[in-house]
Amino acid sequence: MNSTIENMLQHVSVRDFKDQPITPQQKNDLIAAAQHGSTTEFVQAFSIIEITDPKLRSKLADITISSPHVKKADTFYVFVADLHRQANILRANHESLDSVKNMEALLLSTIDTTISAQNMAVAAESMGLGICYIGSLRNNIAQVAELLKLPDFTIPLFGMTVGVPKSKNQLKPRMSPANQVSINSYDESQFNNLSEYDQTVRNYYINRKTNPANTSWTEKNLAIFKEVHRADVADFLKKQGFSLK
Ligand SMILES: Cc1cc2nc3c(=O)[nH]c(=O)nc-3n(C[C@H](O)[C@H](O)[C@H](O)COP(=O)(O)O)c2cc1C
Known part of the structure; x- marks a missing residue:
């Protein structure tokens, strides 16, 4: 690299x-x-x-x-x-x-x-x-x-x-390439199989030094996207x- x-x-x-x-x-x-x-x-x-x-x-x-x-x-x-x-x-x-x-x-x-x-x-x-x-x-x-x-x-x-x-x-862990990269077509099953990543993100948030929290990537996204933002x-x-x- x-x-x-x-x-x-x-x-x-x-x-x-x-x-x-x-x-x-x-x-x-x-x-x-x-x-x-x-x-x-x-x-x-x-x-x-x-x-x-x-x-x-x-x-x-x-x-x-x-x-x-x-x-x-x-x-x-x-x-x-x-x-x-x-x-x-x-x-x-x-x-x-x-x-x-x-x-x-x-x-x-x-x-x-x-x-x-x-x-x-x-x-x-x-x-x-x-x-x-x-x-x-x-x-x-x-x-x-x-x-x-x-x-x-x-x-x-x-x-x-x-x-x-x-x-x-601390570095925020990104998704596995399997969750975001595929060949020739959108891979629904890989891209939305987020349970492992959710656990990785939960561990990150629980263990981080500033503003620790018990939340996963999916939970975070639910909190963000359940509201409409900046409708103006x-x-x-x-x-x-x-x-x-
Ligand atoms: C378009 C865009 C807007 C953002 N706006 C804010 C912001 O207003 N305030 C802030 O503290 N961080 C902002 N961020 C930073 C993101 O929260 C941050 O990139 C994300 O949480 C991932 O963390 P990392 O950049 O440390 O890897 C923004 C990032 C992007 C790409």
């Missing part, structure tokens, strides 16, 4: 950072890595906003479930799915906006944005930095868009904290110009 993969297999989300800045060179490298991922048809449908204003950071942090570490991390980026450039090109050419409004465009821009973020995450971890995605920005997606002055055809998908780790959680997101997307069709 090479060192890139070894680093990837050591990934944990970091939520406890040292009071130590990351260097301008490191930031440049992170942005370069984020910009050099694959991108659908070369459209590069994302933007990255670094939040340096402490008041703005604080307002954004208060929207999330992760306020303390969003405030404490040295660097905080917001990843924006962005088809505004394409909309401007269409407008300048008096063309219909239908192609940036539809579900396919929405998927494309969220995919491109997520690829760029994960490139940044891998780059950060290769430098010994820690990261945490902050999807809970979407707790109030409309307010985030307002605070960041986002134009139409943009979506603040998630934030990412980056900093020097002070402490790290669809209205926000429509407000941004997407048709959701």
